[in-house]
Amino acid sequence: MKKKLSIVDIANELNVSKTTISFILNGRAQEKRISNDLVERVMKHVAEVGYKPNSLAKSLRTGKSNTIGLMVEDISNPFFASIARLIEDRAYVNGYKIIYCSTDNDTNKTKDLIGMFRDRHVDGYIMAPPEGIEEDIQSLIKDGMPVVLFDRHLPGVKTDFIEVDNLFSTYNATKHLMDQGFKNIAFVTFASHQTQMMDRVKGYRDAIISNGFKPPIIKEIPFNQDEEQIMAPLRDFVKANPDIDAILFGTNHIGTCGLKVLNELGKKAPTDVAVISFDDYDVFKLHSPPVTAIAQPVEAIADNVITVLLEKLNDRSSSAKPQSIVLKTDLRIRNSSLKG
């Protein structure tokens, strides 16, 4: 029932101008030569009545919203959820709130969402960008907005990004399978022109070719929300290629679907077909046999993302050249990729 207090109420109750209150609350008392006596009185009263400045009014005037826009592919994907969680924590500690959304890798949806974020005056953007929004990002940057990309980057866009060494990761995983003696190694992934996906394919391909193996076997599945739409083509692929003895999956989601398909078809890893997936998580650790996975350093990714963004937020003018941070992955070798 009690209406919210405004700065004017505080000012009136103390017989001081609201300017003075504002200066004190913003730590500019010294600079503005407000007496310690008054500062104390104001602080005491503010604490007593529990006054909190209206952040909307503040944002309207200052142009800063203390909000960060976070766009991931899908917040219900464990990889993105973990990163979102870590970013959230660090952001709150630094006085920033997170507004998030899932892009579904949909270019138009993402454009809309950027519009919404813009409209909300977010102070900075963290995103795992889909294809086709180079221009929108470019325009954000041109307008002076701090933008940090992660998981992938946009080749034409000069801004900071944090990602892992995708090429080496799949190269290494493929190499591991070859070392174990597997001969017909397939790579199954989402159809995508995103940098991380291109690199993952290339890493696999390079490994296969540079070791004189038969032509690479690459199966691309269209990105889809509906699990069955992913499993159906996967099922066909596995059935149609009985000679494949190892599969490297390009993401946790497709890896999980792959495991389901293999289970359905009664194929056991690694005897029937060895398995490695990108992104490590509980499903792979707990699977029988446990699944070898390329673990991304989620803490390090989140840490770097938020650190870089906070740097940019604190030093808007700095036109230091964009940082490209590439982190190492960890191939967690488990039974699913070990022969005998």
Place this chain on the structure above:
Amino acid sequence: MKKKLSIVDIANELNVSKTTISFILNGRAQEKRISNDLVERVMKHVAEVGYKPNSLAKSLRTGKSNTIGLMVEDISNPFFASIARLIEDRAYVNGYKIIYCSTDNDTNKTKDLIGMFRDRHVDGYIMAPPEGIEEDIQSLIKDGMPVVLFDRHLPGVKTDFIEVDNLFSTYNATKHLMDQGFKNIAFVTFASHQTQMMDRVKGYRDAIISNGFKPPIIKEIPFNQDEEQIMAPLRDFVKANPDIDAILFGTNHIGTCGLKVLNELGKKAPTDVAVISFDDYDVFKLHSPPVTAIAQPVEAIADNVITVLLEKLNDRSSSAKPQSIVLKTDLRIRNSSLKG
């Protein structure tokens, strides 16, 4: 570079007052008797220059922010992540943005976060509340804020909530284990006084007692972020109770940790110990043997939550008695709980 357009710019360019622009853009042209001619001219120009009203200013004036605060226990938990995802989608469609945060079941953190949300003028709250914040919620409600709880509720607080029939769910699952012939059935869960946890314990206990079984075996683990802090006591418990032939886990997280511990100790389900967990997800579906789980209807939960909240947002005055929606779970019986 181009500075953002304001309503004054539009007004000046068209030689019209900003009041008129505002009326037109807010669909009050008819009501305010603005000529169709002018309406058309304004709309055309606005579309051409791509003017978008500053939502901060709008919010400041109207007191509405078109933002919903979403507080979950932990966004990186698949159960909450899925629900968050579904709520997000529905919210965006209805013109609302989501600000979210993870409470970690920490009362003080949650109080802080409520303060932040309040400060941000969110229009409504969706939360899976921890214990001990009855007063804070009460105060939100008293101030006329729409609050919808889910996953659990607060006994003293009269507001809408959506949850599942926890008591029946664990009763039913326990019954299933007894029907299968298991004799020493334990219930392992997080130590908590939250309603959903109390109900889950009670469901288990009722089943055990009403069927004349030996005293219930209940192991409570302190809630913790760190997985090892959960696994250690679990390990001790399993080792110390070799006669247990079935375990019902109270949440997906503890269920997952439980599976890890059982795997470590070389205990196979269901021959060594049968397993059922609350919350169904990929880990359980893909486990060998697949794990019987109590699946919550996440879509229905999310749908009901957002529907109820939107109702309250659209009809603030309505002091209709709070709704308590209780949804059914689905016991997905898999090998881990089947004898022979």
Place this chain on the structure above:
DNA sequence: TTTTAATACTAAATCGGTTAACTATAAATA
């Protein structure tokens, strides 16, 4: 013809802060 009503808008206050520019007094310096 005067009054009333309808039409088509506008001026100015307001939301709750921040901030540039200014004032009034006392103390220090020239």
Place this chain on the structure above:
DNA sequence: TATTTATAGTTAACCGATTTAGTATTAAAA
């Protein structure tokens, strides 16, 4: 003594919208 400097604040404009109360013109009714 006159001028400068430091101290301790205040006034009023501003951010960009919404909204109440009002104006000017024309048409209809009395």
